[in-house]
Amino acid sequence: MEFTEATIQDLNYRFEDAAIKCSERCLYQSAKWAAEMLDSLLPVGHEDTDPESPMDVTDLAPAINPYLRTKDLEEAALEAQEAHKYLLAKSYFDTREYDRCAAVFLPPKAPLIPFSMTSPNSKSKQPRTNPMKGKDKASPFQGSKGHATKNPYPKISQKSLFLALYSKYMAGEKRKDEETEMVLGPADGGMAVNRELPDLARGLEGWLAEQSANGLEEQGQGWLEYLYAVVLLKGRNEELAKTWLIRSVHQNPFHWGAWQELNDLLGSTEDLNQILPHLPENVMTLIFHVYCSQELYQATNATDKALNELESLFPTSAFLQTQRALLYYHNKEFDEASQIFTQILTTSPHRLDSLDHFSNILYVMGERPKLAFVAQVATATDKFRPETCCVVGNYYSLKSEHEKAVMYFRRALTLDRNFLSAWTLMGHEYIEMKNTHTAIESYRRAVDVNRKDYRAWYGLGQAYEVLDMAFYALFYYQRAAALQPYDPKMWQAVGSCYAKMGRVEQSIQALKRALVAGSYYADDGVPGASPGSNTRKILDPETLHQIATLYERLDDEEEAAAYMELTLQQESGGAPVHDENSDDDDYSSASEIAAHSDEGSEDDDGASRRRRRKPRPRTSSFGMQHDDSTASDAWHHGTGPTATTSKARLWLAQSALRNGDLERADQLAGELCQDGMEVEEAKALMRDIRARREDAD
Numbered sequence: 001m002e003f004t005e006a007t008i009q010d011l012n013y014r015f016e017d018a019a020i021k022c023s024e025r026c027l028y029q030s031a032k033w034a035a036e037m038l039d040s041l042l043p044v045g046h047e048d049t050d051p052e053s054p055m056d057v058t059d060l061a062p063a064i065n066p067y068l069r070t071k072d073l074e075e076a077a078l079e080a081q082e083a084h085k086y087l088l089a090k091s092y093f094d095t096r097e098y099d100r101c102a103a104v105f106l107p108p109k110a111p112l113i114p115f116s117m118t119s120p121n122s123k124s125k126q127p128r129t130n131p132m133k134g135k136d137k138a139s140p141f142q143g144s145k146g147h148a149t150k151n152p153y154p155k156i157s158q159k160s161l162f163l164a165l166y167s168k169y170m171a172g173e174k175r176k177d178e179e180t181e182m183v184l185g186p187a188d189g190g191m192a193v194n195r196e197l198p199d200l201a202r203g204l205e206g207w208l209a210e211q212s213a214n215g216l217e218e219q220g221q222g223w224l225e226y227l228y229a230v231v232l233l234k235g236r237n238e239e240l241a242k243t244w245l246i247r248s249v250h251q252n253p254f255h256w257g258a259w260q261e262l263n264d265l266l267g268s269t270e271d272l273n274q275i276l277p278h279l280p281e282n283v284m285t286l287i288f289h290v291y292c293s294q295e296l297y298q299a300t301n302a303t304d305k306a307l308n309e310l311e312s313l314f315p316t317s318a319f320l321q322t323q324r325a326l327l328y329y330h331n332k333e334f335d336e337a338s339q340i341f342t343q344i345l346t347t348s349p350h351r352l353d354s355l356d357h358f359s360n361i362l363y364v365m366g367e368r369p370k371l372a373f374v375a376q377v378a379t380a381t382d383k384f385r386p387e388t389c390c391v392v393g394n395y396y397s398l399k400s401e402h403e404k405a406v407m408y409f410r411r412a413l414t415l416d417r418n419f420l421s422a423w424t425l426m427g428h429e430y431i432e433m434k435n436t437h438t439a440i441e442s443y444r445r446a447v448d449v450n451r452k453d454y455r456a457w458y459g460l461g462q463a464y465e466v467l468d469m470a471f472y473a474l475f476y477y478q479r480a481a482a483l484q485p486y487d488p489k490m491w492q493a494v495g496s497c498y499a500k501m502g503r504v505e506q507s508i509q510a511l512k513r514a515l516v517a518g519s520y521y522a523d524d525g526v527p528g529a530s531p532g533s534n535t536r537k538i539l540d541p542e543t544l545h546q547i548a549t550l551y552e553r554l555d556d557e558e559e560a561a562a563y564m565e566l567t568l569q570q571e572s573g574g575a576p577v578h579d580e581n582s583d584d585d586d587y588s589s590a591s592e593i594a595a596h597s598d599e600g601s602e603d604d605d606g607a608s609r610r611r612r613r614k615p616r617p618r619t620s621s622f623g624m625q626h627d628d629s630t631a632s633d634a635w636h637h638g639t640g641p642t643a644t645t646s647k648a649r650l651w652l653a654q655s656a657l658r659n660g661d662l663e664r665a666d667q668l669a670g671e672l673c674q675d676g677m678e679v680e681e682a683k684a685l686m687r688d689i690r691a692r693r694e695d696a697d
Contacts, residue, residue: 003313009044011283011313017067018254025162025223026093030257033319040317072219078157086160093163098171105156105164149206161207162223165200169227172196183413184441197234204228222252230261238265246278253284263292267451272296286310294323295452297330297484318344322354329357330484334365345374350381356390356421363394371395386412386419393425402429420449427459431466439463454483454490461493470500488514492543504550511547515539541570541644548648561655567648570639646677653685662689 015038022031070076079086085104092101153161172194179192204224211217225248232241245262252258266272272292279285286306293303307327311320321344328337341358344351355378362371375395378388393408406429412422423446430439440463446456461476474497481490491514498507518540548563639645653668666689672682 003042005044008042008313011041012038012044013065013067014254015041016065018256020068022255022257024090024159026090026166027255027257030255033256034254036319037314037317040314040320042313042315075157075159075219078155079159082157082160086163089160089163089167093167093170096174098167098174101167102164102171105160106153106168149202149209151206151210152203153207158221158224162227165204165224165227168196169194169200169231177417180417183410183417184438194234197231201228201231201235204231220247220251222248222250222255222258225251226255226258226261229258233261233264241265242275246275249284250280253280253282259284259288259291263288263295264450266292266296269296269298283310283313290320290323294326294330297454299327299331303327316347318348318351318353322357326354326357329361334361337361338365338367345377349377352378352381352385352387355387356394359391359394360421360425363398366398368395368398371398384415386416386422389415390419390421390425393422393429397425397429397432402432405429406433418449420446420453423449424453424456424459427456427463431459431462436463436466452483454480454487457483458490458493461497465493465497470497473497474501486517488518488540488543490514491517492546495546499546499550504553508547508550511543511550514543518543538570538639539566541567541639541642541648544570545644545648548651557655561652564648564652564655568645568652571641571645641675641677643677646672646675649675650678650681650685653682657685657689657692662692665689 015034018034019031019038022028022034070079082105089101089104092098092104156164176192176194180188182188204227207224208228211220225244229241229244229248232238232244242262242265245258245265248255248258249262262275266275272289276285276289279288287310290303290306290310293300293306304327307320307324311317311324314320321340325337325340325344328334328340338358338361341355341361345355345358355374359371359374362374371391372395375388375391378385378391382388389408389412393405393412396402396408397405406426409422409426409429412419413426416422423442427439427442427446430436430442440460443456443459443463446453447460450456457476457480461473461480464470464473464476474494477490477493477497481487481494484490491510495507495510495514498504498510544563544567548560548567551557551560551563649668649672653665653672656662656665656668665685669682669685669689672678673686
């Protein structure tokens, strides 16, 4: 996509129009996003002039934005007539008086407080009905098919109607939050609902049906369509909501809120590829594609190319920089992600958006002083922002003060019940505090907010595994692995569950997938090493040892021995990276891998093996090697003697003794004594070997 000066000028007008119109309709987050993108857009070139030269005032007059004019003359006339009422309604909305705002254009038909002598605290004799129950009540969320719904609204402009209906929606949300009260309290179980939703769904359905009957679909502005989709989403009617959101982004493509809602409906890359042909062809679709790819953890070359293209158009956009940092974060490239977030914080020290992700990165890296500094900066800016509370909570979690961390995560959720990071992080803290049932509830709420959060699915699996409920744990681990297929930790968890359930063959296949996932990352941390390369790297010895023990459970001693040998090879060097172009999705056998490895074979003597050993490098939680050496050096460095490799050496020594290979058994037992691990067992082996030799003599 090429961006000419005319294109950039048009984008200037578009983003300015979006910022103004979103602000007029009190969609403040979308207005802020559009204004930030407008500010980061490449400036339109102007000829240089002498600042001291006289200049006509008319030369300084900005060009009129053509998109700010209302094209529909009838709509323009209605907006002009309602101008003073609109200002009144917006002032009520800005002061959070949502019911008064809605009543400016949609006055209630009956008084809310009955004029009677009945005490307001007395209970009504009429049974209370839940607006979410019953077929007739649920029909507005599903689109009424049995009968046509009439338009109940007076003839006012779409701008005023949106503000009034959005006020009703916000009033219902406010009352719902008041009814739920404490986070994870007795009333926080999903019983409270937005009681305005059924009326909003019926009314918007009638209004849109009337527009369609009169052939006025082309005159839709996209705002009411967006609001109807939001109401449908609350009623779990996702397919119909997706249809209206697509129509909304066609009519009003620069409204970021509609794109965000559409992103929440996409659960996989297949859903994204299916919906892309139905989207408008403009820069917003490109931004949406990058944003969805980041949310789906897809750090592909196409995503990187699209992001580079957008950064050339918006060179100072903090939003795009954040997307790149999050892509690094999802790929475990914490140093690169930390550098980008540090740069954003240096440029905009008062920007709190996505700061919770920065705190997660610093937490994983163990950067406690830097995390403390970020927490101080965020607290000085706004201590009552959910992002600030998550940053402070992560700081206390790093200090192992889990009670204080939970307190701040609860505070974040009190400010915003849909703040995903707080639900997931609070679940982690409850796991640390051994409060498994509350952790499960926290993770479930995180999944309700965002089904694509693999950390919440993995947390649910961990919690149920603690409760020895392997079937439940397996289900949640599989969901996490489907979302993050190149994280070996996910497949290791799946394999562990299969093993506990006695499904040994499936456990072996899952652990082999973990080996493949570990080899997906290149040594410099960038995913997607060149296929078919001869790169040698360290495989996870623990995973190899688990596979070997599983083969031993199947009485397949040959494969068990091969995987034990492969485990031992990780001391001095790795195995070849799996060829991603091959037909097999994992290693078929350890013999296949060991055949390509020339280090640690049986013809090596103990002295040469020991000379090649290096101190064990630090490994991360997902089994990747982190070393300060260059990538080429890392290919020839191993883990050194570890507890796992010593177990493999002991097993091989015992196997050699059973098979009568006394020389091999004696060599391995001697190495165990030199390593200082499994010493008693090694000495017992050597005594047994000596006795057998004496018997043979």
